[in-house]
Amino acid sequence: MNKQLRIVSLSLVTIAIVIAAVQPLLPVVDERFSELGILGADKMIGDYPRIVVANQSFLLYGLVGNHEGVTQNYQVMVKLGNETTEVSNTTFANASLLATYWRVLAKGETWLFPMNLTIANVGTNIRLIFELWSYNPSVSSFVYKGLWNQVWLNVTLG
Amino acid sequence: MRSSRFVKRSILVSAFLLLIIFSTPAPSQGTEVTVSSTNASINNAFASVYQAERNGGNVSALVQQLNAAILLVQKAEGENLTSPSLATADLESASHIAEQVSQRSVSVSAAGSESRLSQWYESIVIIIVSVLGSTLAYTQWDSIYRRLWLLVYRKHVVIPNDE
Numbered sequence: 001m002n003k004q005l006r007i008v009s010l011s012l013v014t015i016a017i018v019i020a021a022v023q024p025l026l027p028v029v030d031e032r033f034s035e036l037g038i039l040g041a042d043k044m045i046g047d048y049p050r051i052v053v054a055n056q057s058f059l060l061y062g063l064v065g066n067h068e069g070v071t072q073n074y075q076v077m078v079k080l081g082n083e084t085t086e087v088s089n090t091t092f093a094n095a096s097l098l099a100t101y102w103r104v105l106a107k108g109e110t111w112l113f114p115m116n117l118t119i120a121n122v123g124t125n126i127r128l129i130f131e132l133w134s135y136n137p138s139v140s141s142f143v144y145k146g147l148w149n150q151v152w153l154n155v156t157l158g
Numbered sequence: 159m160r161s162s163r164f165v166k167r168s169i170l171v172s173a174f175l176l177l178i179i180f181s182t183p184a185p186s187q188g189t190e191v192t193v194s195s196t197n198a199s200i201n202n203a204f205a206s207v208y209q210a211e212r213n214g215g216n217v218s219a220l221v222q223q224l225n226a227a228i229l230l231v232q233k234a235e236g237e238n239l240t241s242p243s244l245a246t247a248d249l250e251s252a253s254h255i256a257e258q259v260s261q262r263s264v265s266v267s268a269a270g271s272e273s274r275l276s277q278w279y280e281s282i283v284i285i286i287v288s289v290l291g292s293t294l295a296y297t298q299w300d301s302i303y304r305r306l307w308l309l310v311y312r313k314h315v316v317i318p319n320d321e
Contacts, residue, residue: 006299010292017288021281071211071221073204102232104204104224106217137205 034072035110036132036147037063043112048151053158057118060151064113064132066105073135075142076101078117081127081150089146093129119155126153193235196249199256200227206263215270220259227255 039061040047052058066072079085079095087093098119103111119126132147204224211217230252234245295302 006296010296014288014292018285021284021288024277025281071204071208071217073201073208073224102228104207104221104228106221107211135201135204137208140201140205 028069030069032068034068034074034132034134034145034147035063035065036076036130036145036149038130038149038151039063039112049153051154051156052119054122054155055118055120056158057116060115060117060128062101062113062115062130063110064103064105065110066107069107071104071106073104073142074102074111075133075135077131077133078115079129079131080119081129082123083125083127085127085129087129087131087148087150089148092131092133092144093148095129098128119153122155122157124154126155127151128153192246192249193231193238196227196231196234196253196256199253199260200224200231203227203256203259203263206260206267210263210267210270213267213270214274215263215266215268217263217266220263220266223255223259227252227259230255 037045038048039045040049041059041061043061048060049058062076064074064076066074077092077097078099078101079093080098081087081093081095085093085095099115099117101113101115103113105111117128128151130149130151132145133142134145135141136143207217207220207224210220230248234248234252237245237248
């Protein structure tokens with residue numbers, strides 16, 4: 001066999017074997033994120049109630065997905081706000097807490113859960129604010145993930 | 159004279175009242191502390207599970223146990239007003255589960271580290287063998303090729319064409 005050809009083919013085979021051997025040890029670099037979704041009573045996006053009766057429960061569904069590449073300890077906080085309540089991807093709402101839903105999700109797992117909510121006070125343009133929080137072991141507390149959602153409601157006496 | 163006696167008496171009475179206030183627990187405080195301490199136990203257990211997974215351990219069974227503990231806490235919160243004894247029992251079960259998870263995550267973490275280490279050794283051995291094999295193949299190629307040829311054709315009989 002030609003000497004140069006021999007060197008090239010041997011080098012290629014060696015490099016291929018080394019790459020294959022190292023592959024399982026390299027950390028996977030991909031986009032890591034969490035997801036938060038709010039669904040209506042029929043588990044559909046956009047099927048939200050507009051008017052609810054005070055002190056009567058209504059059903060919504062929450063959806064949380066863990067694509068962080070590691071197990072996450074999530075809490076979905078449901079808060080009762082109004083038109084002036086400020087909430088963003090960096091700031092959580094400073095509003096009264098209506099309910100908390102809590103679950104540990106393995107990597108790649110999705111969690112669909114029912115939320116039976118009741119609002120006591122009558123009002124217009126009330127905002128149900130849903131925030132996703134996750135437990136950060138390095139600070140030993142839940143931290144706001146910057147993910148939020150909202151449903152606008154009018155609460156009547158019935 | 160009279161005013162100083164009054165001040166002394168007032169201080170003594172205030173101190174006595176403060177002592178009574180701080181030594182008497184609030185009626186709902188006991189259960190509330192238990193809920194928060196159970197939550198803290200679950201979160202601590204989660205931190206152990208998180209670390210075990212980072213070390214390469216398989217934590218799927220531990221995650222299921224943690225969720226069972228969370229469900230018990232939520233159940234206890236619902237029962238707190240109607241049946242405090244049931245709530246306490248559920249919280250104790252949840253704490254026990256969280257404790258078990260914390261303990262098991264140590265062995266899961268150790269198994270993960272061991273598995274990762276053996277994977278490292280395996281990869282290093284493969285790399286060394288492939289590099290040595292290539293070097294050997296390069297330096298000894300002619301000899302290896304002749305030996306291989308002989309191995310394949312050693313029973314081959316050459317028959318002259320004119321027979």
